Amino acid sequence: MNWLVGTLRTYPEIAIFIALAAGFFIGNLKFGKFSLGSVTGVLLAGVLLGQLHLTISPNVKSVFFLMFLFAVGYSVGPQFFRGLKSDGISYALFAVVLCVSCLVCAVVAAKVAGYHVGQAAGLLSGACTISAVLGVATDAINQLPKSADEKKALLDSMPVAYAVTYLFGTAGSAWFLASIGPKLLGGNLVEECRKLESEMGEGEREAGVVSAYARFVARAYRLTDARFFGKPVEEFERHLASLPGHRRGFVERVRHNGGIEEATPTTMLREGDVIAVAGQRDLLLEAQPSIGPEVNDRDVLDFEAEVLDVVVTNREFDGRTLREIVNSIEGSLVRGVFLRKLLRLSQEMPVSPGTTLQQGDVAQIVGSRGNVERAAKVLGYPDRPTDRTNVEMLGLGIALGALVGALSITVGHIPLSLSTSGG
Incomplete structure (x- = not known):
């Protein structure tokens, strides 16, 4: 044991990786429905390792802390500036009230508990989960007219207070908002969520139940319904959209007289054509009687499909619902693509006709490669999977x-x- 402690004191960089490994292990442990999470786990592991009196270079702390804050700012940046543009005054007032409240509560608690400056800064940062306070407090303490040893003592106490209070700052605030907050406001959280789902067109789903099949599929049919003979593809697609459920389907390819062509809205359909239709599985099952028998035509279905994340930057779509976009002129520009997932500030949003699109959202779209690439240029810019960091x-x-x-x-x-x- 003495050898291990001595080695860690000589090579403190090893302790950093031990704290990461132990912290992620602790954070992933579940106690019923509760888990600490990786951030809190690493903090607690660091506090425990800190009892061995290990010294980490301040430069290392600053480098990793700046990288952390840059990642946080980069992820919330688009929504931050959009909020200032749309409701800037109300957000600014709310920020002022929140900052003042947090600061006053932390100062009063520190005075009552007899904390010094370092502990008070850690209390404010952890209890309010404002990690940036650590950096600001570090710079402020380094400018105090105190000796180097006094400054070190203040700085060393900050992460301890931060780690201890961060636990309640995360789990405690979540419990308060879910349990106490609605009662103070006189509302029912469950009923309000159901009301919001109803307004957005999203039906109630049983908790824990997910679909066991692919939601969007492509199938081949032989066209036998005389209503569509000699009609363009766009009329057939309008028929699919008119069926109950606010669903869309698109003709991707057509086999006519032995040849296969890529379908466009103006492509004419003829009796006996084999068409590749992409859409939601339930829509295609419901519409099959009005199309014709399903056939196993591999060549017609053998087209390139793509799943792509797109960051929404086009102002034309900002603040508009999916229903409004589809029914507008711009709807033709996103023809042939389906929205699989919508992320806002890294949180998945419910996808329904009433869902509002905002700049900075990440829309995961799927469809034929040509349609997906065209839609990506219209919506914003593609966020392609990569193993390289810019x-x-x-x-x-x-x-x-x-x-x-x-x-x-x-x-x-x-x-x-x-x-x-x-x-």
């Missing part, structure tokens, strides 16, 4: 942010700045 943007973003945060303005004798972490 290091140029990462490094430049962190450097510019830190430089801006390093600027300070002196008011009286008090230097004010965002700090490198805030920048």
Whole structure:
């Protein structure tokens, strides 16, 4: 044991990876329906390892902390600026009230408990889950007229207070919002959620039950319904859209007289044509009697399909519901694609005709490759899976942010700045 402690003190970088491994293991443990989560687990593991009196270079702390804050800011950036544009005043007032409330509560609690500056900063950061406070407090403490040992003692106490209070800051606030908050407001959380689902066109689903089949499929049919003989593809697709359920289907390919062609809205349908139709499985099952018998035509169905995440940046779609987009002129630009998933601030949103699209949303679309690529250009830019990090943007973003945060303005004798972490 003495050898292990001595080794960790000599090579403290090893302790960092031990804390990561142990923290993720602890964070993934479930106690009934409750789990600490990886962040809290790593914090607790770090606190325990810190009892061995290990010394980590302040530069290492700053580098990882800046990378963490950059990732947080990058993920919420689009929604942040959109919020300032649409409801800027109300959001600003709410931010002021929240910041003042958090600060006052933390200061009062620190005074009552007899905490010094370092512990108070950790309390504020952990209890309110505001990690940036650690960076700002570090810069502020380093500017205090105190000895190096006194500053070190204050700085070392911050992560301990942060780790202990962070647990309640996350789990406690979630419990309060779900259990106590609705009672204070006089509302029923379950009923309000059901009401919202109803307004958005989303039906109630049994908890824990998921679909065991692919929602969107492509099938081949031999056209035998005389209503569509000599009619364009767009009329056939309008028929599918008119069926109950607000569902869409598209003709991707047509086999006519032995040849296969890519379908467009103006492609004419003829008796005996074999058509490849893409859409929701239940729609195709319901519509089959009005199309014709299903056939096993591999060549017709052998077209390239693609699943792609697209970041929505087009202002024309901002604030509009999916139903409005489909029924508008722009709806033709997204023909042939289906929305599988919608993420907003990394949280999955319910997908229904009443769902509103916002700039910064990540829409996962599926369809034939040509249609998906066309829709991606209209909606925004594709976020393709990659195993390569854009290091140029990462490094430049962190450097510019830190430089801006390093600027300070002196008011009286008090230097004010965002700090490198805030920048």
